[in-house]
Amino acid sequence: MNVGFILNKFLCRRKIKEFKPLKMKVMKKFFLPFLAVAALGFAAGCSDDDPINPGPGPDPDPEAEVVTKSGILEGDETWTADKIYVLDGKVVVDDGITLTIEPGTLIKAETGDLDQASALIVDPGGRLLAEGTADAPIIFTSVDDDIKPGETESSLELADAGKWGGVIILGNAPISVSAASGTALIEGIPDNLPYGTYGGTDPIDEFAPGEGGSKLDYISIRFSGVALAADSEIQGLTLGGVGSATSIKNIEIYSNLDDGVELFGGTVNVENLLIYGQQDDGIDIDQAYSGTISNAFVIQSEESGSAFEIDGPEGSMENSFTLRNITVDAGNFDGKLLADFRSRAMGTLENIYMFNINAAGSSVNIADNATAANYNSGKIIFDSWEIAVPAGKTVADLFTTLDSGGNPITTPVSNEAFVDNVTAVEEGMVGADLSVFGWTYTKSQGAF
Known part of the structure; x- marks a missing residue:
């Protein structure tokens, strides 16, 4: 076989995209004994008819080019499947950049x-x-993961959370904060950096008129959640003030040190969301998020916190969210909150199915007096829930009103609005359509 011809083909396929005037370091894995042969082969020239395959192909590529990225991107970029991209520190898609x-x-x-x-x-x-x-x-993962282009199976374990940060998307949609500016700095980003501020007055928030916003589809984020600042671990996916023009669907969060997904205000909708192995909450809502999360599956692990953690507005704006068609596998772990409503929480939760619940300490909880007042006035709506109630328990037993220290709150609360809208079942007829998650790494690991 003509080695020079093969390397000539390799170089021809990549020469167009070899160098970009951006902040990157490029490392090519060529073997030194072949350099002279490669030079002779390349001298024969390149044909414009050479096919280019941008996809990962059926086989992994152990010698894929590695492109290291860091800092603020200075122009539009396209990352291609024939390379491995390495995030070295914060990589920022700046205003006006795609x-x-x-x-x-x-x-x-x-x-x-x-x-x-x-x-x-x-x-x-x-x-x-x-x-x-x-x-x-x-696939977003860690450099410690031996996965190669063309593969979907990782070499790390579910317990290997916190290897890196995560994916953060910020926008100009409304958030409920006390600041008069209506903006905030996303947690974990120092205030001396030229990025990280989110929130505004545009609920749609297009990139450009008629062009919509960001688009995320079939994304797997793995082994993330390390702290960006002291006590500020971040989520697999963080959405701060993201508008409805952004499309987010078919997302997997696998093994995150903090929450699976957290939404700080905004109006973006999220569809087909799978979260497994998070070490804090599954879905976390803050700052009067007012979009809809539909068809989501949260699988709790031993280290997980609440399946849902719902916080309300921090300022005067009082928009409400919707959680619709959600399934929770509580993992049969002792003392796990199914849902924790706090800080003036308000919103609608409909077609929710929860199963594999431990009888000890698992509950849907109202955590403070301000939230109890919202619940009593109908601002927290439970609609068409089904729960596989553990043996010896009733639906009423799964509703609690305890503060963070485990003490009863002082506001009187009736459980009627919860109990009247929850059915005890053996198998659920509501919740998520799990068939859409067949592509995920979680599915390949037999977690459901």
Whole structure:
């Protein structure tokens, strides 16, 4: 076989995208004994008829080019599936910049925490077009993961959370905060950096008129959640002030040190969401998020916190969220809250199915007096719930009103609005359609 011819083909396929005027370091894994042969082969020239395959292909590529990214992107970029991209610290998609990630692309993140933590951050006005497919999902993972382009199976374990930060998307949609500006700095980002502020007055928040917002589809985020600042671990996916023009669907969060997904205000809708192995809450809602999360599956592990943690508005704006068609596998772990409503929480939760519940300490909880007042006035709505109630318990037993210290709150609360809308079942007829999650790594691991 003509080695020079093969290397000539290799170089021809990559020469167009070899160098970009951006902050990157490129490492190519060529073997030194072949360099002279490669030079002779390349001298023969390249044909415009050479096919280019941008996808990962049926086989892994152990010698894929590695492109390291850091800092604020200075122009539009496209990340392709024939390379491995490494996040070295914070990589920021700035205002007016579009980052496109092709189906099947593998993104790995360097280890490190606090100011050395790696994360992908889309600042307000930036745009992320990351649209994978069921056969070629876009995977975010750690550099400690031996997964290669074309593969979907990771080498790390579920317990290996916190290897890197996560994916943060910020926008200009309304958030409920006490600041008169109506904006906030996303947790974990120091205030001396030129990015990280989110919130505003635009509930739609398009990248440009008629162009919509960011698009995320068939994304798997794994082994994330390290702290960006002291006591500020971040989520697998963080959405701060993201508007309804952004499309987010078919998302997997696998093994995160903090919450699976957290939404700080905004109006974005999320569809087909799977969360497994988070070490805090599954779905966390804050700052009067007012979109809809539909068809979600939360699988609790031994380290998990609440399946749902719901906080209310921090300022005067009082928008409400909707959780619809959600299934929770509580894992039969002792003392896990099914849902914790706090800080003036308000919203609608409909078609919810919860199962595999431990009889000891598992409950839907109202955590403070302000939240109890909202519940009593009908601002927390339970609609068409089904729960596989553990033996010896009733639906009423699963409703509690305890503060963070485990003490009863002082506001009188009737459980009627909960009990009248929850049915005890052996198998659920409501909840998520789990068939849409067949593409996920969680499914391949036999978690459901």
